[in-house]
Amino acid sequence: MQKDAPHIRSFVIRQTRMSDYQRRSFDTLYADYAVPLSREESTREEILAAFPGCDSLVVEIGFGMGEATIELAERLPQTAFLGIEVHKPGVGKLLGELESRSLSNVRVIREDAMVVLEQMIAPAVLDGVHVFFPDPWPKKRHHKRRLVRPGFTAMVGRALRPGAYVYLTTDVREYAEHMLDVIGPDDEFFENPSGGFCKPLPWRPRTAFERKGLARSHEIFEIFLRRRGSETD
Numbered sequence: 001m002q003k004d005a006p007h008i009r010s011f012v013i014r015q016t017r018m019s020d021y022q023r024r025s026f027d028t029l030y031a032d033y034a035v036p037l038s039r040e041e042s043t044r045e046e047i048l049a050a051f052p053g054c055d056s057l058v059v060e061i062g063f064g065m066g067e068a069t070i071e072l073a074e075r076l077p078q079t080a081f082l083g084i085e086v087h088k089p090g091v092g093k094l095l096g097e098l099e100s101r102s103l104s105n106v107r108v109i110r111e112d113a114m115v116v117l118e119q120m121i122a123p124a125v126l127d128g129v130h131v132f133f134p135d136p137w138p139k140k141r142h143h144k145r146r147l148v149r150p151g152f153t154a155m156v157g158r159a160l161r162p163g164a165y166v167y168l169t170t171d172v173r174e175y176a177e178h179m180l181d182v183i184g185p186d187d188e189f190f191e192n193p194s195g196g197f198c199k200p201l202p203w204r205p206r207t208a209f210e211r212k213g214l215a216r217s218h219e220i221f222e223i224f225l226r227r228r229g230s231e232t233d
């Protein structure tokens with residue numbers, strides 16, 4: 001993420017058992033729903049070509065089991081959702097749902113989102129990025145694994161069009177405050193219109209991870225950022 005810094009992954013691949021449904025869905029549908037990205041940067045037009053009828057492009061980093069993805073995709077049929085997730089059971093689950101609901105505005109990639117954003121898509125192609133409840137990595141020695149870390153705004157900012165947004169949520173206060181520190185009021189790439197945490201936006205679906213936090217009476221923190229700059233920059 002930072003030039004010359006070692007790439008520290010924000011995830012570990014968990015050896016979770018896949019249900020038969022998830023495995024079958026993954027094995028039979030991934031090729032159909034995978035977005036055709038390679039190590040060469042794809043342009044906005046090339047990516048949108050995989051989503052007929054869509055005119056805006058939103059990435060979701062770490063969609064988990066994909067419930068929020070499905071809910072938004074059904075509500076916003078003209079928005080292309082590119083879901084990035086490394087956890088295979090979650091990818092399988094989402095693929096099965098996409099097929100059973102005949103949704104054509106979601107595509108997935110099972111890949112490290114940092115690699116996708118840094119290497120696979122051209123600058124200034126996205127209209128939004130959702131990061132709903134990223135792994136909190138609560139132990140101090142693991143903080144370096146957090147997705148939102150120094151360099152995060154440059155990585156995401158590069159991929160976003162001027163005026164585009166990033167929506168971050170977490171139920172861990174300490175991580176939420178760390179996010180605000182990383183972003184900072186003078187961030188080169190983003191402005192934070194609310195100056196700190198914001199109210200939940202009415203369109204944001206509740207996620208599986210969020211429900212677990214709420215069941216434990218966790219407070220939810222929301223950060224909504226706008227990419228600085230104008231189309232003519």
Ligand SMILES: C[S@@+](CC[C@H](N)C(=O)[O-])C[C@H]1O[C@@H](n2cnc3c(N)ncnc32)[C@H](O)[C@@H]1O
Nearest residue numbers: 011062063064085086087112113133207208209
């Ligand atoms: C705590 S879960 C939250 C899942 C979902 N957003 C929710 O709210 O229910 C975080 C997810 O992010 C995924 N993840 C973490 N780092 C990632 C990365 N660099 N690229 C893709 N997925 C990642 C993990 O596999 C995990 O499923």
